[in-house]
Amino acid sequence: MAVSPGGSRRSETDAAAFTASPQLAIQARRTALGLSQTDLAQLARTTQAQVSRIERGAITPTLPVLERLARALDADLEVTLKAL
Known part of the structure; x- marks a missing residue:
């Protein structure tokens, strides 16, 4: 399990969902x-x-909305840009 800065625990499944798709991640965490x-x-x-x-x-969602959702879900928001 990963521990967020707020001290709560997230399972590796939650982390995988967050990587896979923001929509699924938000619903899974919620x-x-x-x-x-x-x-x-x-x-x-x-x-x-x-x-x-x-x-x-x-x-x-816009970045500000994603930031508010992440905060509400006690989750870290990471944005990664990768070369194609």
């Missing part, structure tokens, strides 16, 4: 924490509808 979409939306200062659209992959 459900692991026992949060509803409404709970997460309130913590991240957004709407339940926006959380739903992000989790479905219907929209691509």
